[in-house]
Amino acid sequence: MDFLEVDQKLIQMIGLCLAEKGLNLPGEELPALVHRIKDEILEQYVDRMIRQVETVLEIDPLLSE
Numbered sequence: 267m268d269f270l271e272v273d274q275k276l277i278q279m280i281g282l283c284l285a286e287k288g289l290n291l292p293g294e295e296l297p298a299l300v301h302r303i304k305d306e307i308l309e310q311y312v313d314r315m316i317r318q319v320e321t322v323l324e325i326d327p328l329l330s331e
Contacts, residue, residue, distance in 0.1 A: 272300050 281296045
């Protein structure tokens with residue numbers, strides 16, 4: 267499985283969680299929502315985390331406090 271793909275089990279799990287809260291999305295709306303979360307929210311979060319790690323890696327361990 268391509269790590270960039272959204273697993274069908276994940277879509278079903280999110281659908282069940284939403285249904286428990288009383289929100290039932292019809293047809294293709296649930297996969298579209300899950301893909302949108304992945305594309306717009308998770309990618310931004312991962313990009314931010316990568317920048318933070320890169321910043322930490324740029325710290326020179328030989329610098330004195």
